[in-house]
Amino acid sequence: MAYTAPVEQIAFILNKVVGLPEVATTEQFAEATPETVDAILTEAGRLATEVIAPVNRQGDLSPARLENGALRSSPGFAEAFRALAEGGWIGLASSQDHGGMGLPQALNMAVNEMVASACLALQLNPLLTQGQIEALEHHGSDELKALYLPKLNSGEWSGTMNLTEPQAGSDVGALTTRAERADDGTYRITGQKIFITWGDSDVTSNVCHLVLARLPDGGAGTRGISLFMVPKFIPDENGDPGTPNDLRVVSLEHKLGIHGSPTCVMSFEGAKGWIVGAEHKGMAAMFTMMNCARLGVGVQGVAQGEAALQQAAAYAAERMQMGPIIRHPDVRRMLAGARAEVFAARAICLACAVAIDMARATGSQDWAARAAFLTPIAKAYGTDVGTRVADTAVQVHGGMGYIEETGIAQYLRDVRITSIYEGTNGIQAMDLVGRKLADGGNAAMSLLDEILDGAKAAQATQPELAHQVWQSAESLREATQELLDRDLAERFSGAVPYLSAFARVLGAYYHMLAATKGGSVTLARVHVTRILPQFAADLAAARAGLADLEALDDAVFLGHMAV
Template identity: 65%
Template sequence: MPYRAPINDFRFIFENVSEFSQVQATDRFADATPDMVEAILEGAGRICEDVLAPLRRAGDLQPARLENGVVRTSDGFKEAFAQLAEGGWIALSAGQEHGGMGLPIAITTVFNEMAASTAMSLGLCPLLTQGQVEALEHHASDEIKATYLPKLIGGEWTGTMNLTEPQAGSDVGALKTKAEPRDDGTYAISGQKIYITFGDHDLTENVCHLVLARLPDAPAGTKGISLFMVPKFIPDAEGKPGVANNLKVVSLEHKMGIHGSPTAVMQYDGATGWLVGEENKGMAAMFTMMNNARLAVGAQGVGCAEGAYQHALAYATDRQQMGRIVDHADVRRMLLTMKADTFAARAIAVNCAVAIDMETATHDPDWKARAALLTPIAKAFATDVGCDVASIGIQVHGGMGYVEETGAAQFLRDARITPIYEGTNGIQAMDLVGRKMMDGGEAAFRLLDEIQAHAESVRNDLAEPVWQASETLREAVEWLVAEGDMRARFAGSVPFLRAFARVLGGHYHLRAALAEQGEGARTKLARFYIARLLPEHAALLTHAMSGADDLFALSEDELAA
């Protein structure tokens, strides 16, 4: 089934459901004119449809492999990556100073979605490079910027993120990788890192690793972590790849999905590295990259959902069982759920990106708070939707969905990593009810005020349930900020985040219906979402405010009984 880029949906959300026009009105993004945005969307759609989409199945059936210490990527990946690099698609939002286009993150977000719909395994390589570029732009020395940024932005080199170790997953502060200072200003990096996406490959001439490590006598925990640039090949005086660094790929993981993406165990044995940012301030620098990646992973979730929906719809309109199965009520329920949730997740991701762009352009603290609030919601809800929609897609196919040759199962296998990496969705939810509520709920209340004001201005049968849902959510936020027991907050954090996303989805569907001005397809879809999916928020919020006592009531022995 050929993929068709949802350009009309992106265009509609930019124009009617987000504040993207405000981004275009800023001096920072004045070059992102409607004509340029249209050209970028059309071009991105074409390369994803024509170049990346044919690689989705090939990457699944021909995984990346390690041969005599060399990582070989799936057939076609190298040629496709070269086209991405040549077209300037690697780092669309990178600064113009070093060769980037300086486009809004909102544009990069929809490109990442399309890449995930078509060839998620290959799309991971530019995604990690985008994050590394942003981290270097904010934290690296001018010398490092001059050496690495043009190569990364141009797609000549690629970037990775090295956090996780066997004993240090979500608890990054437990890492043991060492950085020993040398007399020439470099550092000797020694240790092992796991789960390194595109830790090595044959797509480009160099791979640039951002590695978290601990200096001698550094404080314990995250306060004693520094960040280092550790390239596969050390750049020579002309900035070209020189001698090989003292690092290697120990092995590649055998994974449930994203088979075409080499996930490496990396070993550093006194490898040469350069400090990025200040000593013992590595987590601040790495969080720049991680926050970039969290929204990007949310876009991957939307991409998996879109691909699975298109795949299921094509099957449902063709499959005959007592007539076409698309005409059966339950199949219609599944397809509408897929479509409605994909739109909600896409709208949340784009609105999060717009908030990031507005903060970048204006430095307004309110936009910064909005972006911070929406990031965990966008990451967690969109990736949950990606898994849910991909699972429903298998169900639409019936027994054939369980058969690999249809390709339906790959969407779920690929999507399943997205709620896990770049901070599990449970951690995103804890962040939302913890750190993001340290302002007393101010950012959340400000967003709810906007939702309710919009619903009040409409006053129709679609607006009333949205207003009521946002009021229930407001009461839950009030409960959260008054609850001093963090364990009680954390116990209900996952349902709270999903309820928040449900309300946001209702708000964005309402905006879409109003923009259509009539009982067209978007209004009909909004009616389905608001009537059938939005009501879930009430049960979710009841769960969210139930405290933690029942979760810990059973002893470990009783859990095992």
């Protein structure tokens, strides 16, 4: 079944639920008029549906490969990428100072969703490039910005993120990649990085690596790490790709999914690099890129859920077993729950993007805190929903879902990585209950106040929905206060279920808002009656504490008898 971009649904959430019109009232984003937004969503939807989606299956069946050290992309990827780049889609939210369009991040994430639904393996390329653009805009020197940003915005060059090493994954401070100062003001980078998405490319003329490395006088841990721009080809005096740099792709990983996306082991062998930001302050610059990517990955989860759900619904409408199976109560339960969760996750991701836009446009610390608080929720919940919905889509197909020819299993294999990369969902949850509650819970309570006020306002038109949302938000407020009174280890033990509970309440809130503004009341009821009640179990687990987990002997996990 072919994917069709859900332009109308996305536009409704942007305009009626999460507040894109408010973003357009700011001076910075005044160009995001209703006409502009409508035109962009429509054209992006056409591009995703007609140009990018047709290459998705080939990416799975004919993975990217290395031939004599050169990367060869999946069939059709180069042409699809050029259409994406030539349309200006990569620089949609980038500054106009260097060739971007300067439009809201919320609109960019909506476009990213449609492209990721069409072909996740290909969309990873522009997503990483957008993150690199953001890092350079905030931390790059004027010279780096002038040289790299126009090429990255146009899609002539692509960008990567090089953090992970064999012994340094979540513990980035354990990295061993070295940087040495050269006499000409540049640096020499030596070391190996793994899991580098689109670490090489034949769809762009240069690949620009942002690499974390440690200078000889860099202290231990993350505080002593610096960030460097290390291009595949060193730009010549005209800014064009010149001589090859001293780096290479050692190998490509053989993965469960996203086969069309080359995941590289990179070797830097005294490669020439340029500092990004200050020496020993590389993590601050890299986190700018990572935070952008984390929201983008949450959107990827929503995207894969949407695409899988579309195929499952179409199959259910055609598959005859005592009538079309879409009429069977259990199949309807699966499809309805999946649609309700995709709506909720999409709204959370777009609300996070709106908060980012409002923080940038107004300088408001309250909006910045809102964006920071929503980011781990958007990343974790969006990807959890995507994985659940893709799994449900396989189940709807029955035995045919396990047969690769139907193509539905690809969505489950592709989406599974999203809850792992850019910080596992467990790390997102620990970030939520750790750093994001470090303000005494102010950002969390502000958001809960908004939900409670919204529920009161909705009493007049949707009393049933409003009552359930109000009660759940009040329970979540009590649980949040309890967490604030616990030490970090106790918080961490319940971090994942706490994040899930917050996401379910937020999702119900956005469903309720949609129902009061012309959206589907029936779908909102599905969420409130079937999805929202699970938040109580989440909160029970979040409150359970650490004692029982610590009391278990490690041998129990290996199957030995518990004593």
